[in-house]
Amino acid sequence: MQSTLAGKTVFVTLALSFALISLALFNGQSGGLTNIMLAVGVQDMYLLHYIRLLAAGLFCAATVLALLSITYHRAATSLGWLMLALVAVPLCGLVTKVHWISSLGGFPAIGSGQGVIKYFALLALALLLLKPALLQSKAAVWISMLPVVLVLLWIGGMKFTDIEARGIQPLVESSPFMAWMYSFFDYQQVSNLIGAYDLLAVLLLLGGLRYNWMFWPGFLMSLAVLLTTQSFLLSFNGAWAGNGVLSSSGIFIIKDLWYIATMIVLAQLKHSCTKNNNG
Numbered sequence: 523m524q525s526t527l528a529g530k531t532v533f534v535t536l537a538l539s540f541a542l543i544s545l546a547l548f549n550g551q552s553g554g555l556t557n558i559m560l561a562v563g564v565q566d567m568y569l570l571h572y573i574r575l576l577a578a579g580l581f582c583a584a585t586v587l588a589l590l591s592i593t594y595h596r597a598a599t600s601l602g603w604l605m606l607a608l609v610a611v612p613l614c615g616l617v618t619k620v621h622w623i624s625s626l627g628g629f630p631a632i633g634s635g636q637g638v639i640k641y642f643a644l645l646a647l648a649l650l651l652l653k654p655a656l657l658q659s660k661a662a663v664w665i666s667m668l669p670v671v672l673v674l675l676w677i678g679g680m681k682f683t684d685i686e687a688r689g690i691q692p693l694v695e696s697s698p699f700m701a702w703m704y705s706f707f708d709y710q711q712v713s714n715l716i717g718a719y720d721l722l723a724v725l726l727l728l729g730g731l732r733y734n735w736m737f738w739p740g741f742l743m744s745l746a747v748l749l750t751t752q753s754f755l756l757s758f759n760g761a762w763a764g765n766g767v768l769s770s771s772g773i774f775i776i777k778d779l780w781y782i783a784t785m786i787v788l789a790q791l792k793h794s795c796t797k798n799n800n801g
Contacts, residue, residue: 528790530592532783536601536647537588539779540581546768547578553773554637561615580608591651602651609641609648626683636677636774642669643780650787657791663731666788670744670781671724678720687713696757699750720747730792737792745785751778 546553555577559570584604590597615621621635622628632639646669649656656662680686687710694700694712703712723743730737754775755761761772768776 526790528786532647532786533588533591533598535779535783535786537585539776540585540588542768542776543773544578544581544585545766546763546770546773547574547581549763549767550574551763551768551770551773553768553770554634557620557634558612558615558638561618561620562611580604584608598651602648605644605648605651609645612638612641613645623685626685630676630679631683632676632680636680637777639673639676640774640777640780642672643777643784645669646784647780647787663788663791666784666791667727667731669784670788671727673781674720674724674744674747678717678724681713681717681720684710690716692760693754693758696759697750697753698757699753719743723747741785741789741792745782748778748782748785751775752782 543553547555552574555574556570559565559573564570564573584601587597587601587604591601616635616638619628621633621638623631623633646665649665650662656665677686681690690713691704691709694716695704700712703715707715723740726736726740727744728740730740752775755768755772758771758775760769761775763769763772
């Protein structure tokens with residue numbers, strides 16, 4: 523992966539996200555970490571403080587390894603193992619009730635777990651780093667695509683609920699690209715339109731596994747979702763705690779860089795597959 527421009531871009535993208543998350547955690551932001559720890563039974567506030575510092579240190583180490591991985595293969599392997607360690611606890615917490623909205627019946631009505639399911643992107647990237655041979659197989663396309671499909675399907679589906687429609691309203695209202703929608707539709711209709719867009723992107727991506735003409739429209743639609751989310755870092759005042767430090771909301775937003783990294787890998791893989799088939 524290091525030998526290509528796309529691969530180097532992936533590592534730079536990861537390093538940027540890890541660095542910003544580490545800085546925020548060191549400066550007292552939790553970024554959903556409290557709910558993650560509650561999900562696995564950790565409730566002591568003093569212990570949570572030290573766990574936050576430990577997590578900050580791990581993300582700092584991941585930043586260094588991601589930068590080293592641009593050049594050194596061994597660093598990429600170490601990064602893969604560290605990323606597996608970072609995703610283990612959050613993803614295990616998904617089996618508990620903490621992350622689900624009980625008023626909507628619990629699973630699959632996801633609440634704080636929206637930040638947790640983003641760790642599936644890190645899991646996919648970790649697998650590809652630890653098993654580089656996968657990059658030469660069709661399995662790599664599935665591994666890199668499934669996290670994107672999962673987050674768009676799940677969070678896109680949640681857009682049809684009142685609680686999610688109200689939750690995204692401050693973000694959408696801050697966006698110069700999306701705020702105009704509230705001039706024509708109410709908050710639920712806006713959320714429904716966004717959800718329908720997400721689900722259409724999922725259908726096109728999955729269809730692209732069979733029909734090449736469907737892949738790139740689905741890819742671009744999905745990428746547009748992720749890039750728009752990153753634009754909230756500039757438009758939404760609540761994304762920053764001050765002095766260049768992300769707030770907990772900002773940490774939630776920046777995690778979509780992990781999905782952008784998987785999309786870069788996916789685009790490279792799909793291009794290679796198309797080129798080989800044509801050859």
